[in-house]
Amino acid sequence: MSTLSLEPTASGRAFPRPERWLCGLLALTLLWDLSGLDMTVMRAIGAGHGFALRDQWLLARVLHDGLRQAMALAFLLLCGWALWPRASLPRRERITVALLAALSLLAVNVIKNTSLTSCPWDLQAFGGTARWVSHWAWGQADGGPGRCFPGGHASSGFAFLALCLPWLAPPAGVMRRRAVGLRWLAAAVGIGALAGAVQTLRGAHYPSHSLWTLLICASVSLAGWRLAQAGSEGRAASLVRGWWRETLRLLRPLLVPMACTLAVLWLSRLGLAVWLADRVSHERAWASLLWQGLRFDGVLLGFIWVLPAALTPWMALHPRTWRAWVGFLRVYGGLALLLVAFMELATPAFVAQYDARPNYLFVEYLGYAKEVGGTLLKDHAAHLLATALLLPLVAWAGARLSRAGTPPAPPPAWQALALSALLLVSLTVAGRGALGHRAANPASAALTSDHLVNELPLNSLYTVAYAIYQSRKSEAGITYAELPRAHVIERVRRETGLPASAFTRDDLPTRHWQATAHPRARPLNLVIVLEESLGAEFVGALGGLPLTPNLDRLAREGLWFERLYATGTRSVRGIEAVIAGFPPTSAVSTVKLAKSQRDFFTLASFLKPHGYESSFFYGGESHFDNMRSFFMGNGFDRVVEQKDMPADAFIGTWGASDGDLFEVAHRAFEQQAADKPFFALVFTSSNHAPFEFPEHSIDLYEQPSGTVNNAVKYADHALGRFIERARRSRYWENTLFLIVADHNSRVYGPSLVPIERFHIPGLILGGPITTPGRIATLASQIDLAPTLISLMGLSGEHPLIGRDLSHPAQAARPGRAILQFDKTQAYLEDTPGGETQVAVLQPDVPARLMSYRDGQLRESASGNEDLIDKAQAHARFAQWAYQKQWHR
Structure with a gap:
């Protein structure tokens, strides 16, 4: 220089x-x-x-x-x-x-x-x-x-x-x-x-x-x-020419890997956009895809390269330092390029499963190498092969292009300072993605009503890093709106439909006395069958495929929920809602959070003072998703898992088959003392990719055998056999059974919240249910716990904000449900006109009012600000209920 x-x-x-x-x-x-x-x-x-x-x-x-x-x-x-x-x-x-x-x-x-x-x-x-x-x-x-x-x-x-x-x-x-x-x-x-x-x-x-x-x-x-x-x-002209030539030599170790990274990101984004061209075209988002894509690629490059770039001019002051630094930059840039390429290569499979770019789920699943590895090998072998071939190719190309060029002349220190400052400022601005007061975030690209199209301009390393940042920032998740605490508590209490006199403690704002609507001479046993990934589209009785003849038949024998909605898209979210009655947040489920590992309300902790023995039955390994720790710390007495299955059990990637799991659970129920009530959660796993189940156990719905439709049919077959055996047992007449899905198999669709993919089956049956019926009220998984407590003939204090849908007064209220879809939360409520109105909450953007009819989510001009207030109050309450440990 x-x-x-x-x-x-x-x-x-x-x-x-x-x-x-x-x-x-x-x-x-x-x-x-x-x-x-x-x-x-x-x-x-x-x-x-x-x-x-x-x-x-x-x-x-x-x-x-x-x-x-x-x-x-x-x-x-x-x-x-x-x-x-x-x-x-x-x-x-x-x-x-x-x-x-x-x-x-x-x-x-x-x-x-x-x-x-x-x-x-x-x-x-x-x-x-x-x-x-x-x-x-x-x-x-x-x-x-x-x-x-x-x-x-x-x-x-x-x-x-x-x-x-x-x-x-x-x-x-x-x-x-x-x-x-x-x-x-x-x-x-x-x-x-x-x-x-x-x-x-x-x-x-x-x-x-x-x-x-x-x-x-x-x-x-x-x-x-x-x-x-x-x-x-x-001397300005010659000086500028010389300075420009030497500056390019100095910056070459930075510019080459940055250009390679941009090429990978743009090729990946172009491929995704072509794959999803119908959705991109429907939203007319091609222009924003290009501009916002460049913006967020700049954000990623800014964060990766700001410090190495700022140090590079100083390293050029001495030839020895420069040679070592160039070697470091080649390694650093190569690793960064490989990481970016790996994330982009992993994106199509993740999008196919979750209809979103990789997020915190991607990181969570990395902790379960056995289950995830088995699923990938059996369900995504071609994708793994393509990744294994393309990653070395990217590494080779990056290494070839980043070979050391002509070293620059050592610059004067003041020029190094000026260039370092320029790089620091430029990449900091790029990393912020904005010149305004607030830095860019995913909401900056949310310009359409299709959540996946909004994520295409982002890149997958950014979305994962942002998800990690958000989860570490607050265990309680995103705050959609700041509201006064007194207003939030008053609003949530009012929506329970209970009188103010029912609430018993100010320090635990929703703790109240629930009197059963069904007094019984002795309390009933309770068995909850949590069906893995059983969405409404697979259930014939809900208008889905003819894959569940047993569940369809049982629906006519018990209390059948026609409009039950899951709170989220993960099993732990379903456990949180069904077993703990806790509303969803954008954070990780409370099953995995620190403050909810002890003294957190569950059905087991409520039933323990009534003399119940509580058990968790799972065909896999109970440490998955921290389930064992959560259950044993909150009222459960024992866990039965994969290691407790018989030697001849069918063991797949995710554990024992549903048939083997039900067999173990049935035998345990028969051995329960007649004078001691019991509660059991039976969590199935056969309907989970890669969809493994015993051969010749069912007549396949389609070929090959390892498909979701065949797995659903097998899960229904195993459930039907279990219920028939239970019906002939001595515990049937004194036991309530809840059959409910944890969530759907895949939650996807071209809308901010694909509501139809949250629709799940729910059925309460057993010997005590003598009058079958249908519950047509819009309902949430958080309504199941208070409904079960009442049907069991129990009264007591608890913090649940769900509704007892077996009580005529509660069932007559307009139904509501709360859905969490990644960072977006939707609050659904029925209106007297038969329309379902929806308040959609997203981070960093105003709440939106929409209507849901005939499976379509559309913008609404109703101006129902009260619904937005309800939604924001419930979202904020869930955060405080966890943070301040109100849910006990």
Whole structure:
């Protein structure tokens, strides 16, 4: 890289003194940030109620308002001096100084107005509402107003740093008195430091904000001054050509892997778009797909490369360091490229299963290598083979293209600093995906009513990383709207349909007394059969395929739910709703969260004081999805799992077949003491990809055998045999059976929430059910627990917000259901006109009112703001119920 020896000095030093000062200032600023002293200083100044000096007359009126006005006048004088016909400095230099002062002010204010960092006086620690978030946490909001980094008031002094440069860095061949420049330097730094200290004492800025303001103003001033000198000496054109050539050589180890990554992302996105062309065309989303795709690829590249890119110019200062650094970049870039390629190659299979780009489920399933590996080998062998062939090809191409080229000439340190700053700013802006106050997030691409089309502009590494960030940010999930706690509690209580007098404790807001609508001489046993992935489209009695003749027949013998909806798309979400009666959130199910591993309401914990023995029967390994820990910590007495199955049991990828599982459960029920009531959860798994079940057990619906339709038919066959054996047993007459799905097999469709894919079967039967019936009310899985408690003849206190649908008054209320589809939540409610209205809640965008009729979700013009309030209240309540441990 061409060098710039622009400043002859008396000492003849090769490294210009202003650049040394700038590098020292950078080191000081970074060390201060690393020290974590910002909050220490602010805690010493402020208190829980705020900052005592915030409105102090001298600081607020004189040194803030007065100083700002004085410096505005000084800037006007500077502009007048720059244009004055006669002065000691050439007019060109004076104009340059004035322009650099203006550019310094502009740079600070542009960064400040896009910053998410809030002022100290906005923090919760000092009486505000924001939480502390480092200004290094790009794109992460702190809950406050932001726009506080760097220090704007300090820039009123630091912006005048350019005044010292005509004397400290004069043009080539010009000798000037350094003392004059040092006096201007002291004045600018002194005034800026005073302004920064005033704001720190008032609680408006951290000390680091002033240091960063000084660094920004100094960098702008020095870089601009050097470029202006080069132009004035007639060397600008050749200098730019040489600089451009050497800069490209320096940046080649960065640009090649970044270009390869972009190529992989765009080829993948193009392939997905062609595959889903009908949905993209229906939403007229081709243009937004291209633009938003470029935007979010920039976000990913910004996060991956911002730090290596910022360090690269410094590594070029010495040839040995450069060679080692280029080697590191080849390895780093290769690994990043492979990771991106792997995620994109994994995307089609994930989309086929979940109708979404990879999200937190992708990460969760990586923890279950045995089950997931077996499923992939048997169900996605061709996809695995393609991935195994394409990944080495990507690695080879990346390695070939990133071979070391001609090394750059070592740049001057000040050029390294300027280029490093430029790369840091550019990739930070790219990583934020926006120039505005808030960084881009998935909601920025949500421009259509088709959730999958909205995700196509994203990339899969980004969606997984964002999901991890969201899950770690809060176990309670996304807050769709901030509402007063009292309003949320009052609204949720009202929607239970219970009188205010029923609620017994203020510290547990929904705990109430439920009196059974079906008194019995002795409580009934309870067996819940949780059917894996049994959606309504597979059930003949719900208008689906003719795959469930046994369930269809049983539907006429018990209480059949015609409009029952799952709360989510995962088994643990179904367990959470059916066994714990807990409403859904965007977070991981409470089955897996820390605060719900003990003292969390379940049917087992409710039944234990009534003398029940509770068991969990599962054909697989109970540690999967943390089920064993959750159950044993919340009222269950024992777990029967794969290791407890007989030696001759059929064992597939996900455990014992349903037939073997039901056989073990039936024998256990027969051995129960006649005078001790029992509760059992039997969780099936045969209807799970890769859909394995014993050969010759059924007449196949289709070929080959390993399909979802055949697996459903086998699951129905095993269920029918179990119920027939139970009907002939001694426990039948005193036992309630609930047969319900955990969720559908695949939740997909071109709408924000594919509601029809949440429709599941539900049936309550047994000896005590003497009068069959159909429950046509819109119902949720969270309604099942209170309904079962009542039908069992039990009364007691619990925190459930579901409704007892066996009670005539509750069944007569307009039905409602709550569905969680990834980050989107839908609240469904019937209207007197027969229409189902839907409030759709999404992160970072306003709630939407829609209507659901004939399997179609459409925009609604009803203006039902009350429904939105209900939806937001229930979503917020679920967060608090977990966080504050109200569900006990």
